[in-house]
Amino acid sequence: MTPQLQQAIKLLQLSNLELSDFVEQELEQNPLLERDEADPEPMIATDAPNGVEASTTMVEDKPTTALDGEQSFGGDDADMWQASAGTEGEGANDYAGDADAWKTPSTRMGDDDMPGLEETLRQDITLRDHLVGQLNCDIEEPAERMIGLFLIDLVDDAGYLTADLAEVAETLGAEIAAVEAVLMRLQRFDPVGIFARNLAECLAIQLKERQRFDPCMEKLIGNLPLLAGREIAALMRICGVDAEDLSQMVGEIKALNPKPGLAFDGVPAQPVVPDILMRVQQGGGWVIELNNDTLPRVLVNTRYYSKISRGPAGKLDRDYLSEKLQSANWLVKSLHQRATTILKVATEIVRQQEAFFAFGVSHLRPLILRDIAEAIGMHESTVSRVTTNKYMTTPRGLFELKYFFTSAIPAANGAASHSAESVKFRIKTLIDAESATGVLSDDRIVEILHEDGVDIARRTVAKYREAMRIPSSVLRRRDKSLGM
Numbered sequence: 143m144t145p146q147l148q149q150a151i152k153l154l155q156l157s158n159l160e161l162s163d164f165v166e167q168e169l170e171q172n173p174l175l176e177r178d179e180a181d182p183e184p185m186i187a188t189d190a191p192n193g194v195e196a197s198t199t200m201v202e203d204k205p206t207t208a209l210d211g212e213q214s215f216g217g218d219d220a221d222m223w224q225a226s227a228g229t230e231g232e233g234a235n236d237y238a239g240d241a242d243a244w245k246t247p248s249t250r251m252g253d254d255d256m257p258g259l260e261e262t263l264r265q266d267i268t269l270r271d272h273l274v275g276q277l278n279c280d281i282e283e284p285a286e287r288m289i290g291l292f293l294i295d296l297v298d299d300a301g302y303l304t305a306d307l308a309e310v311a312e313t314l315g316a317e318i319a320a321v322e323a324v325l326m327r328l329q330r331f332d333p334v335g336i337f338a339r340n341l342a343e344c345l346a347i348q349l350k351e352r353q354r355f356d357p358c359m360e361k362l363i364g365n366l367p368l369l370a371g372r373e374i375a376a377l378m379r380i381c382g383v384d385a386e387d388l389s390q391m392v393g394e395i396k397a398l399n400p401k402p403g404l405a406f407d408g409v410p411a412q413p414v415v416p417d418i419l420m421r422v423q424q425g426g427g428w429v430i431e432l433n434n435d436t437l438p439r440v441l442v443n444t445r446y447y448s449k450i451s452r453g454p455a456g457k458l459d460r461d462y463l464s465e466k467l468q469s470a471n472w473l474v475k476s477l478h479q480r481a482t483t484i485l486k487v488a489t490e491i492v493r494q495q496e497a498f499f500a501f502g503v504s505h506l507r508p509l510i511l512r513d514i515a516e517a518i519g520m521h522e523s524t525v526s527r528v529t530t531n532k533y534m535t536t537p538r539g540l541f542e543l544k545y546f547f548t549s550a551i552p553a554a555n556g557a558a559s560h561s562a563e564s565v566k567f568r569i570k571t572l573i574d575a576e577s578a579t580g581v582l583s584d585d586r587i588v589e590i591l592h593e594d595g596v597d598i599a600r601r602t603v604a605k606y607r608e609a610m611r612i613p614s615s616v617l618r619r620r621d622k623s624l625g626m
Contacts, residue, residue, distance in 0.1 A: 186430070269405075274291070293310065300403045342366055359381075430492055495507060548564075552597045569587060
């Protein structure tokens with residue numbers, strides 16, 4: 143396998159963002175590569191709905207080939223995937239029809255140097271900053287403030303104080319009573335429940351703030367392992383309450399925050415950026431487009447190469463330039479081939495799973511890599527690389543391409559098989575619809591699914607239920623009796 147082929151394969155399995163990082167490195171290393179700053183021509187495929195013959199349509203005076211079941215996907219057909227964007231939601235147009243209406247007042251007035259709204263928002267403060275601010279306001283005595291600062295630095299991300307107070311007192315050379323007194327004051331800080339040393343104390347602090355820490359609740363908080371084990375009879379006996387009162391107490395505990403510190407210092411979740419955009423096509427069908435906002439584009443500077451190669455360069459310099467020219471040309475070709483391959487795979491997935499996009503997850507059909515590979519004339523390993531870490535935004539949400547591949551469960555009546563994902567969805571729907579007096583056992587779920595034409599074993603139902611973290615029917619019945 144040549145280095146160039148290895149590089150092309152590597153590019154296939156990268157997401158657009160990972161690809162951008164790779165291209166940045168190539169731009170730094172290769173003087174013949176430069177960034178393409180021109181507005182790109184979107185790479186679009188359109189898929190006609192089932193039962194409708196695909197045809198070539200005009201979009202912004204440029205042809206766009208709609209795909210049908212007879213479409214060829216050969217390596218020489220890349221040009222037909224090059225097309226202009228549609229007239230809705232593209233370029234200077236938006237779904238509201240007036241691009242100027244979306245501009246900020248400062249932009250319309252020409253105040254380009256004025257900061258945008260997002261730039262004027264204050265930075266989120268950390269949990270430590272939040273606690274130190276309260277400490278400076280509430281505690282004035284220097285020794286107590288020193289103890290408070292020391293304890294603040296020992297609070298973990300969830301808001302818990304995990305250090306031993308005796309060790310803290312020894313480290314600071316203070317009386318343990320003084321440390322405990324400062325801790326009591328710190329436990330009244332915001333957010334409520336902060337500085338707790340365990341879950342029970344965290345919940346107790348919050349209940350005291352709500353004036354709901356009565357003797358019965360104190361006994362319940364002191365027996366959290368029994369609550370986790372759903373030992374209802376034991377809890378009723380210990381707390382001295384009936385089932386209705388216990389259910390109400392459990393509801394109050396569920397309303398508390400077991401990790402109050404997570405409101406601060408949390409690393410913001412990085413949003414998944416889609417590699418492929420999908421939208422409904424006017425007249426039926428779908429439009430599948432590569433996300434150009436994250437797709438890196440490069441050009442080969444042949445003018446610079448010609449200028450240098452005509453100069454008084456030595457053999458080593460000419461060999462170096464030839465190598466860089468070959469590398470640059472191969473990268474441009476590989477990027478284009480990667481883009482067309484991703485578009486082919488995504489379009490075929492949309493075609494195969496059209497019922498899902500039209501009617502929902504219950505219509506997700508069984509699909510394996512071989513189905514896509516055979517349809518587009520590629521190897522399974524290529525499809526596997528393309529669908530790894532690639533996301534497509536659709537009218538039904540954002541999905542990784544791998545999501546659409548699901549194993550088959552046979553039908554009970556000899557009809558078309560069902561996808562495992564749609565069966566899981568059906569099981570969850572049945573359980574979500576349960577009443578307190580009508581909890582379904584796994585055997586009963588099997589019976590219902592058989593009635594719906596799904597041939598499935600009880601152990602498979604149990605496996606799917608556990609994978610969705612749904613407890614057994616016995617535990618669900620107990621939960622519902624407590625209102626959990």
